Amino acid sequence: MSVTSLPLNGTGVSEVQIPQIGLGTWPLTGQESTDMVTTAIDNGYRHIDTAQKYGNEDAVGLAIRAASVPRDELFITTKLINRYFGDVANVRAGIEHSLRETGLDYIDLMLIHWPNPQLGKYVETCASLAELVDTGLIRAWGVSNFKPEHLQNVVDAGLDIPLNQIQIDPLAGQPDYVAANAAHGVVVGAYSPTGRDLTLSDFPVLRDAAERYGKSEHQIVLRWHVQQGRIPVPRSSNAGRQRENLDVFDFELTDAEIAAINALDNGSRARLDADEYGH
Template identity: 55%
Template sequence: MSEVLESTTTELAPGVHVPLIGLGTWPMVGEDAADAVNRAINNGYRHIDTAENYGNEEAVGEGIRRSGIARQDIFITTKFNRDWHSRDGVGTAFERSAARLGVDYLDLFLVHWPNPVLGRFVEACEGLQQLADDGVIRAWGVSNFKPAHLLAVERAGLTVPVNQVQVDPAHGQPEQLAFHREHGIATGAYSPLGRNGDFLASPAITGAAQELARTPGQIVLRWHVQQGRIATPKSASDTRQRQNLDVFGFELTADQLAAINALETGAPPRLDSDTFGH
């Protein structure tokens, strides 16, 4: 097979390109997180995903500094909690996350959960847009927003650049992703390899892995990035970190993609963002 030339990033805002593969850091904390981030960067990662609620922003910042790679060469994504769901509160959330990470700007700042019972997620998005206008964050987005939540933000006159949601072959969320495509919203996939990995043993995945001389995990990550999704698998293993990055330069066929899509169970995300949030 001839080498496939393709982009390993997608554009969220003018000039803001996010690597399609990032390192997820939940539930790592402390030295475990700092060490994993340092090694990941030295294994080639340039996108690190964290959150206020993970309790590891300080460790992630330490890992980035320990790597010796310049700040501007690392794309940092973090997320803030419902305590800051107001226009002014988002500014405080930024200041605290930036201080914990030891940085003076963020590449991508997300509303972690909509918490619709509070009724203030639109205000939070307005605050994020102001931070972007002020130049202290390069791009903003949301996480775990259903189409109804996204429509409420759009009605306020805002364009949502990205929504990070749970997506894997068993939880493909086809209606959610169709909404994203129709509205020009990039999809971030957290837990992209699933929680228990049962589908990794499916013939749809193991067959493609055998044909392409790849691991099942690489096949699933290729399924994500080939469809333009930003995937952030968590790994503290050097071998798996390198494997997770090595998903470019080959392609799944239309039939292979369709076979993996067919693993969709119709199951909803693990947590319902209309009732769960922090």
């Protein structure tokens, strides 16, 4: 089963390739999380997405260490909570915390989970992460839930942001946010990529495309993401759905079909406001 990759560009990480579909792991913890990740790797996943806040880095790490494929064939993303914001020493302590929890020697991609602008430290934290790439503890860095103004502040500090993971689905496409990332050359990651509590078959454009290509509506939405250069991280513990989520590289949506899915956007924003929520 083919899994394509995209390059992450930015300070110190120009050669890092990220598999274009990842496995989201929130909110599962413990054995449930370990079993889900193990099954996903056996089904072809090579990108696993976790976070300090999820409380499952240990369970994910257990599955990675016992995986049926070598560590260097896997791409592990995790995310920094705000207690580790700030200078290089404090950010390094946060990375080392994740390494202890996962039992891994390095993290492929460390994201700032939320900008927490009230702390006034996210730009400094980005600079610290960029510097720490050279240590080998992380291969790449990025951000999550950053609004256009947060991105601009980081760029104004002279930093190239490799990736920003934000909430995007067909009804909450956030085209202005996507455009802001594109303007700065930032790869967009998409969490909750098929929406929260959406019945995708309710939408004729998705239902008709699924019938045309012999795919499910979920596969149509994931193809909509990857064809536009995004990194979706759907969560599923179902083996069949996991295989289905990866099986989106053997067809191509037309420009008209992509435009029709884009038109489903109803102006919704992310469920949580990054200026008000954070950890």
